[in-house]
Amino acid sequence: MSQINQYRRKFLGAASAAFTGLSIAPGILLQTVHAKANDEAVTSKQRWGLLIDTNLCEPGCTDCIDACNQENGLRDIHGPETDAQWIRKVTLKHQKTGHVLNMPVMCQHCAEPPCVDVCPTGASFKRADGIVLVDKHICIGCRYCMMACPYKARSFIHEKLTDQLPHAPRGKGTVEGCTLCVHRIDRGENTTACTQACPNGAMTFGDLKNPESEISQKLAQHSGKELRAKLKLDTGVRYQGIQG
Amino acid sequence: MSTQRYQALASSSAFKTSLIVGLLVLGIAGFAAFNMEHEGHYITGMSNQVVWGIPHVFAIFLIVSASGALNIASIASVFNKDFYKPLARLSAVVAIALLVGGLAVILLDLGRPDRLLIAMTHYNFGSIFAWNIILYTGFIGIAAIYLWTMLDWQVERFKRLAGIAAFSWRLVLTAGTGSIFGVLVAREAYQIAIMGPMFIVLSLGYGQAFYLIVIGLFMDERQLSKISERLSRLMVMMILYGLAASVIYHLSNWLLFDARQFEHYLLYSETVFPLLLWGVHLVIGSILPIWLLRSGSGPIKLILSGSLVIIGGIAQFYSLIIGGQTFPMPLVEGYEATSSFFDGVIVSYSPSSWELMLGSGGFAIALLLIVFCLRLFRLLPVDR
Numbered sequence: 001m002s003q004i005n006q007y008r009r010k011f012l013g014a015a016s017a018a019f020t021g022l023s024i025a026p027g028i029l030l031q032t033v034h035a036k037a038n039d040e041a042v043t044s045k046q047r048w049g050l051l052i053d054t055n056l057c058e059p060g061c062t063d064c065i066d067a068c069n070q071e072n073g074l075r076d077i078h079g080p081e082t083d084a085q086w087i088r089k090v091t092l093k094h095q096k097t098g099h100v101l102n103m104p105v106m107c108q109h110c111a112e113p114p115c116v117d118v119c120p121t122g123a124s125f126k127r128a129d130g131i132v133l134v135d136k137h138i139c140i141g142c143r144y145c146m147m148a149c150p151y152k153a154r155s156f157i158h159e160k161l162t163d164q165l166p167h168a169p170r171g172k173g174t175v176e177g178c179t180l181c182v183h184r185i186d187r188g189e190n191t192t193a194c195t196q197a198c199p200n201g202a203m204t205f206g207d208l209k210n211p212e213s214e215i216s217q218k219l220a221q222h223s224g225k226e227l228r229a230k231l232k233l234d235t236g237v238r239y240q241g242i243q244g
Numbered sequence: 245m246s247t248q249r250y251q252a253l254a255s256s257s258a259f260k261t262s263l264i265v266g267l268l269v270l271g272i273a274g275f276a277a278f279n280m281e282h283e284g285h286y287i288t289g290m291s292n293q294v295v296w297g298i299p300h301v302f303a304i305f306l307i308v309s310a311s312g313a314l315n316i317a318s319i320a321s322v323f324n325k326d327f328y329k330p331l332a333r334l335s336a337v338v339a340i341a342l343l344v345g346g347l348a349v350i351l352l353d354l355g356r357p358d359r360l361l362i363a364m365t366h367y368n369f370g371s372i373f374a375w376n377i378i379l380y381t382g383f384i385g386i387a388a389i390y391l392w393t394m395l396d397w398q399v400e401r402f403k404r405l406a407g408i409a410a411f412s413w414r415l416v417l418t419a420g421t422g423s424i425f426g427v428l429v430a431r432e433a434y435q436i437a438i439m440g441p442m443f444i445v446l447s448l449g450y451g452q453a454f455y456l457i458v459i460g461l462f463m464d465e466r467q468l469s470k471i472s473e474r475l476s477r478l479m480v481m482m483i484l485y486g487l488a489a490s491v492i493y494h495l496s497n498w499l500l501f502d503a504r505q506f507e508h509y510l511l512y513s514e515t516v517f518p519l520l521l522w523g524v525h526l527v528i529g530s531i532l533p534i535w536l537l538r539s540g541s542g543p544i545k546l547i548l549s550g551s552l553v554i555i556g557g558i559a560q561f562y563s564l565i566i567g568g569q570t571f572p573m574p575l576v577e578g579y580e581a582t583s584s585f586f587d588g589v590i591v592s593y594s595p596s597s598w599e600l601m602l603g604s605g606g607f608a609i610a611l612l613l614i615v616f617c618l619r620l621f622r623l624l625p626v627d628r
Binding site: 077078080081082083084085088089090091092093094095096101105114116117118119120121122123138139140141142143144146147148149150151152154155156157158159160172173174175227228230231242243 | 281284291295354355356357360362363366367371373374377424427428429430581583584586587
């Protein structure tokens with residue numbers, strides 16, 4: 001082999017390595033700036049939560065619900081009595097002042113979740129980062145968690161399902177609810193489908209333990225209420241704009 | 245000291261009829277369970293609002309009654325009352341049978357009944373439900389040992405010890421069953437410490453009602469005539485205790501706790517619940533059997549009054565379990581809520597035939613177990 005050919009071969013090798021490195025580097029760098037790397041263990045350093053500004057939540061808008069349904073493969077089957085609803089739009093009217101507000105209600109991801117307390121097999125569990133989930137492998141479908149949930153945030157799957165999405169395992173005879181888009185969080189994304197879909201920015205997702213996060217900043221500025229605060233469940237979802 | 249003699253049940257018409265009826269109902273229940281498992285729960289009246297339906301009403305009623313059915317044996321062994329000693333064996337059998345019937349219904353109504361092994365091997369010890377699984381299986385074991393000490397003279401010396409163990413266990417079991425509801429802080433119907441003690445008191449009457457039906461059906465009239473008057477008096481007392489417990493529950497809701505609206509819903513609203521509580525539980529299930537039992541005794545009256553108490557008890561449990569779920573939960577204090585998920589409204593529930601069929605299976609299993617044991621073992625007292 002001539003000397004020129006050897007140089008050319010070395011040059012091409014070095015160029016390919018540099019090109020490959022440049023292609024991979026942004027991905028690696030992106031991982032480091034995101035909330036959590038895909039292979040990074042879940043820790044209690046974060047507590048994920050949502051802040052909902054009811055003043056910005058428009059009546060009749062169902063964008064967050066539609067986004068959730070699409071993200072997790074939920075669809076209408078046998079009607080609202082038995083169909084799963086991970087997120088629902090609630091309209092509230094103050095009994096004295098007549099003040100009307102709208103808000104999405106989903107699993108409140110309590111720090112002291114009653115569903116986890118009552119689950120006989122431990123299928124209902126809370127991750128270190130505060131996300132409350134159901135382990136579909138050991139859920140026996142007793143529905144005791146649904147009896148215990150103060151927010152009616154869980155649904156039971158009443159029929160056979162097909163075409164489930166890989167990141168949202170669901171099955172007949174088990175209980176499910178909002179996962180706070182855990183598949184996104186575990187991919188390192190810093191948002192949920194509902195938050196992303198809200199046209200008015202009424203929903204803010206973030207780390208409640210990080211004082212620099214947008215959600216913590218907003219809470220520090222205007223505070224936020226827990227639904228059924230009397231129960232002292234320390235919910236991860238907070239609401240602004242509720243009177244009284 | 246004279247020894248009490250016992251006999252097994254002869255192949256009587258009552259035995260054959262019970263066997264046929266039991267097997268028939270069990271077959272129907274099995275078909276319903278298969279269909280519910282195959283199709284999913286959408287074919288039932290249960291929903292995401294009313295998650296526990298009539299199968300749970302039947303199952304929990306049977307489990308609570310199981311504890312009370314052991315009462316006769318407890319009076320005999322623990323409190324050493326000679327009159328009840330010949331009746332104790334049957335009492336333990338009825339208790340085990342009712343519990344097995346109740347558990348079978350709960351199991352078959354699970355979304356995933358095929359995961360029984362998971363329920364038996366994965367325990368969340370913080371869950372009252374998990375504790376109850378241990379209490380129920382433990383009760384069957386302890387009551388079976390107690391029965392053994394009553395049947396086998398070689399281990400008879402352990403009878404009192406086993407009796408005390410079974411008595412203590414059943415008190416914890418019934419309090420535990422009540423606490424399944426007691427710990428549900430989310431719902432206004434249940435957030436009170438009275439649920440456990442109330443279930444213990446209620447169990448006495450409901451368990452004995454089953455016992456009265458069993459002796460009315462299977463004990464010969466001569467034996468029955470010796471005991472029926474005293475058992476009738478005991479039954480009247482138990483009905484009154486149960487009524488007192490119910491009054492305390494409703495009064496405490498009304499006066500002491502933040503559940504007055506729920507009480508209004510149960511007792512005065514235009515729903516089915518006032519009819520069930522005032523009409524079926526109070527009149528048909530309490531006053532009428534008291535009148536029947538006070539007006540003389542005999543197999544027909546025992547069977548009839550026992551059945552009425554059971555009907556009244558089911559009505560009471562239906563109101564408690566279904567009423568507690570159909571009544572709306574508050575979401576934000578001071579606000580009225582509406583949504584696509586039935587927030588702020590009274591939700592409807594109509595039990596489907598599948599649920600009724602499955603629930604009836606619990607009674608069929610209990611009946612079959614009782615008649616098999618009556619035929620296999622010497623449980624019925626005869627003259628010395």
